[in-house]
Amino acid sequence: MTAAVWGVLLTVLLAGWALLDGAVQGTGAALGSAPTGAERRVRLAAVGPLLLAGEVWLVAAAGVLVGAFPHAESALAAAGYPVLVALVASWAARDAGLWLRSRRASAVWRSAWDRVIVVASTVLSAAFGALLGVVWGSVWAAAGLAVTFVLLVRLHGAAVVARRLGTTARAPLWLTSVAVLSPVLVTVVAAWPALMHGAVSVSALAALGGIVLAALPALVVVQVAAWWLVARPLGRRDVVFF
Numbered sequence: 001m002t003a004a005v006w007g008v009l010l011t012v013l014l015a016g017w018a019l020l021d022g023a024v025q026g027t028g029a030a031l032g033s034a035p036t037g038a039e040r041r042v043r044l045a046a047v048g049p050l051l052l053a054g055e056v057w058l059v060a061a062a063g064v065l066v067g068a069f070p071h072a073e074s075a076l077a078a079a080g081y082p083v084l085v086a087l088v089a090s091w092a093a094r095d096a097g098l099w100l101r102s103r104r105a106s107a108v109w110r111s112a113w114d115r116v117i118v119v120a121s122t123v124l125s126a127a128f129g130a131l132l133g134v135v136w137g138s139v140w141a142a143a144g145l146a147v148t149f150v151l152l153v154r155l156h157g158a159a160v161v162a163r164r165l166g167t168t169a170r171a172p173l174w175l176t177s178v179a180v181l182s183p184v185l186v187t188v189v190a191a192w193p194a195l196m197h198g199a200v201s202v203s204a205l206a207a208l209g210g211i212v213l214a215a216l217p218a219l220v221v222v223q224v225a226a227w228w229l230v231a232r233p234l235g236r237r238d239v240v241f242f
Helices: 003-029 037-047 049-068 070-079 081-100 107-136 139-164 171-197 202-231
Strands: none
Touching: 003 037, 003 049, 003 081, 003 107, 003 139, 003 171, 037 049, 037 107, 037 139, 049 070, 049 202, 070 081, 070 107, 070 171, 081 107, 107 139, 107 171, 139 171
């Protein structure tokens, strides 16, 4: 596998995470707009199946970045360290809120975790957008992409929820998916020369290729399963956990 193939794989993994987890982020950030606890639970259940599926793509993308492009990873970490810390911290807080909000019947308990989900989801999407701006090497790009990504994932989350509840056609979901993907793809294209320059040796890439080829079928299955879940209507069993 050449460096270009690894670059394409990294792009696909980041795009998969942006699509899947972006729906969870957008739904979580807009959770406060649902007037009742029951409606919040339904919204979270609509995007819940995408949570772990999306995180698989992010972990895999991080592995590819560290393993195949260590110089690019080091430069990104050095330039955007505070943003990376915010991303990881908000990711952990968001997941904690999703897993814990329904573990007690207390309305106060759920309300507190709902606020955590709203704040953490917003920070998570803003941090990812800002990290894309760090790649551009501009504070203004980081600020602009942070705001842009927050807005895009909210639209995307609303489209996924509406689709699973059967209140809209597929067109809005496709449109928001393209919108969420755009900042990621444009950033990768802009950073492509620097990314290729930071690749490890051909022999190292070949050794890593065997690991990826072994894991890739599982990732494809997860992706297909996740989008199958999005396409089907929300069932009664989907709301049990959330």
